[in-house]
Amino acid sequence: MNDQSTEESRSHRPARHSESWILNSEFSTRHLISPERREKARELARLSRRLSLLETAAEGILLLLFLFSGLAAGLRDLLPGAFLLRVGVFTLITGAAYEVIFSPLSYYQGYVLPRRYGLSVQGFRGWLADHLKGWALGLFLGLVAGLAIYWLLAAYPATWWLWASLFLVLLSILLTHLAPVLILPLFLKLQPLTDPELGRRLNELARRAGVRIKGVFVADLSARSTTSNAGLMGIGATRRIVVSDTLIAQYTPDEIEAVLAHELGHHAHRDIPRLILVQAGLLLVSFYLAHLALRRFSLPLGLEGPADIAGFPLLMLVLGGLFLVASPLVKGFSRRIESAADSYALGLARLPQAFLTALAKLTDQNLAEARPPRWEEWLFYDHPPFYRRKANVERYMASSQ
Numbered sequence: 543m544n545d546q547s548t549e550e551s552r553s554h555r556p557a558r559h560s561e562s563w564i565l566n567s568e569f570s571t572r573h574l575i576s577p578e579r580r581e582k583a584r585e586l587a588r589l590s591r592r593l594s595l596l597e598t599a600a601e602g603i604l605l606l607l608f609l610f611s612g613l614a615a616g617l618r619d620l621l622p623g624a625f626l627l628r629v630g631v632f633t634l635i636t637g638a639a640y641e642v643i644f645s646p647l648s649y650y651q652g653y654v655l656p657r658r659y660g661l662s663v664q665g666f667r668g669w670l671a672d673h674l675k676g677w678a679l680g681l682f683l684g685l686v687a688g689l690a691i692y693w694l695l696a697a698y699p700a701t702w703w704l705w706a707s708l709f710l711v712l713l714s715i716l717l718t719h720l721a722p723v724l725i726l727p728l729f730l731k732l733q734p735l736t737d738p739e740l741g742r743r744l745n746e747l748a749r750r751a752g753v754r755i756k757g758v759f760v761a762d763l764s765a766r767s768t769t770s771n772a773g774l775m776g777i778g779a780t781r782r783i784v785v786s787d788t789l790i791a792q793y794t795p796d797e798i799e800a801v802l803a804h805e806l807g808h809h810a811h812r813d814i815p816r817l818i819l820v821q822a823g824l825l826l827v828s829f830y831l832a833h834l835a836l837r838r839f840s841l842p843l844g845l846e847g848p849a850d851i852a853g854f855p856l857l858m859l860v861l862g863g864l865f866l867v868a869s870p871l872v873k874g875f876s877r878r879i880e881s882a883a884d885s886y887a888l889g890l891a892r893l894p895q896a897f898l899t900a901l902a903k904l905t906d907q908n909l910a911e912a913r914p915p916r917w918e919e920w921l922f923y924d925h926p927p928f929y930r931r932k933a934n935v936e937r938y939m940a941s942s943q
């Protein structure tokens with residue numbers, strides 16, 4: 543912040559920072575998020591959390607039952623054919639059973655709740671089509687991963703965990719690459735930003751940031767949802783910023799510029815590659831521990847060996863358990879890079895007031911909890927909650943007087 547005076551003199555805008563601005567922002571954000579919306583957000587957060595807790599517990603119990611009841615071994619014996627064919631059919635049957643068992647929960651969580659809280663405007667058929675597309679995509683990726691992991695387990699019993707994590711990292715890089723061009727368009731229509739004034743401001747912002755952007759795309763979220771969103775997507779040649787049409791329609795140009803500055807911050811900090819690196823580390827450790835668990839417990843559990851597909855629930859229990867344990871660390875890392883992108887955005891766009899109202903509007907509109915309990919923040923939040931981001935903006939305003 544020590545070069546603030548030179549930055550201000552370079553800027554053709556009037557000085558934006560003064561004591562009264564801070565007082566104004568206190569006033570406006572307090573009133574932007576109405577007490578009634580805060581209460582609704584708290585209620586929704588509590589409900590969603592209970593549901594996801596229930597889901598996690600049910601997944602664990604079902605996997606234990608699948609493993610210990612002999613059902614997994616029975617299914618394996620039913621399936622004839624070559625090793626990989628058996629693995630493929632086993633994975634597909636398990637994935638389909640999972641979908642059927644959890645369909646009431648998916649319906650309630652994905653359709654009933656968002657409509658009840660006014661977050662979704664999508665009809666049942668539209669929701670079902672999206673849900674089935676998501677499920678088919680997940681099943682296909684699960685099949686690819688399952689085949690690769692079990693083939694590696696059989697072919698390289700000592701080092702499979704290394705190759706399996708490498709394979710999944712490469713798959714994740716490929717998916718990140720394809721996400722904005724192949725996967726997101728399955729659900730939303732994407733169009734280049736057409737507003738010339740906004741485009742000009744954004745290009746100017748990117749130029750000042752020294753970041754090469756491959757375009758800003760607008761997604762037709764309004765056909766499904768009342769929420770707003772913006773994000774960085776893709777990697778390499780597909781790297782771009784995606785914003786929802788709801789954001790473009792309902793936010794002032796200053797607010798949009800401030801939000802886009804945050805996304806440019808992710809670009810400048812190379813946050814997607816950094817997140818992939820964190821994932822890679824997590825995968826490597828998890829697969830190594832899964833390797834030890836399979837070697838130790840396969841025979842005592844009556845399996846034919848670590849590569850026995852009937853041990854699939856054991857593999858899922860170990861991997862799922864480790865991801866669950868590591869989740870607060872990954873979320874903590876994510877909150878840190880989000881906070882760094884906020885600071886970057888403030889320094890780049892120098893629109894603290896607009897950034898603050900944009901954050902308040904997003905919190906209000908998306909029914910996010912403005913100030914969740916500390917432990918919830920630690921366990922579940924991949925973005926800092928509103929009160930922390932607001933404090934960050936206010937610190938910036940105070941330090942750049």
Ligand SMILES: [Zn+2]
Nearest residue numbers: 804808880883
């Ligand atoms: Zn972000």
